[in-house]
Amino acid sequence: MLTFEEKEAIIQEFPELTRKEVSLKRVNYHYEKSLYEKTTVIYHLHPNGNGFVYVGDLPQYEEADDKGLLNIREASADELRKLIKDSIAYLATEEEELVDEEIEEEWKNKEDSKLTLLQEDTLWNIYHGYNLEESFGSYDEAKAYLLAEGFRRVGIR
Structure with a gap:
């Protein structure tokens, strides 16, 4: 399992994300150029390594919860990078274009x-x-x- 610091280092590879501190030492990362009201890519990343990535209703992530969040506690570095890329692409793409992927x-x-x-x-x-x-x-x-x-x-x- 990646540590909080390792996850943050990977997340910071994406300069288009903005870090915002929330309660209980958790942090969120937002994609401000989102085409939708939703801007959160990383949700409640906690110092214990737990956190979530927003993947919406992308079909390749059926493990996501009702809110479109996928837990990243056990994610590898490559998996985390892929999740973040997919999340940003999802938030940056018109809904009709998603069908073409x-x-x-x-x-x-x-x-x-x-x-x-x-x-x-x-x-x-x-x-x-x-x-x-x-x-x-x-x-x-x-x-x-x-x-x-x-x-x-x-x-x-």
């Missing part, structure tokens, strides 16, 4: 078989290597299929 996820089962879930245009396609395994109209349908088949998403990509 391609999403790719890796899924594995207990036998270590690998499938790739890839958003292509309006479809969610599941590939085994270069071969198309299944195709779905929504992320939720594709995810349900993968879970039912015993696959689990691998890390944050």
Whole structure:
């Protein structure tokens, strides 16, 4: 687990974020150029290492809570950087443009078989290597299929 200081050092790699102290020694980081009323990227980063990154309703982060926040207590340096980049991009992008972003996820089962879930245009396609395994109209349908088949998403990509 990264320390508070290590997380702050990573967050400070993003000069577009503004640090704001809040109660109980916690800090928030805001993206002031957000196209939305929401500007918070890092929420309640605490000296004990706990904190959250706002990822809204980006489909690759289904672990996010109802408010679109994802806990970063156990995040690696690379995962934290990716989360921050995705959060800033989310807040800097018109909602209609978000649909055009391609999403790719890796899924594995207990036998270590690998499938790739890839958003292509309006479809969610599941590939085994270069071969198309299944195709779905929504992320939720594709995810349900993968879970039912015993696959689990691998890390944050």
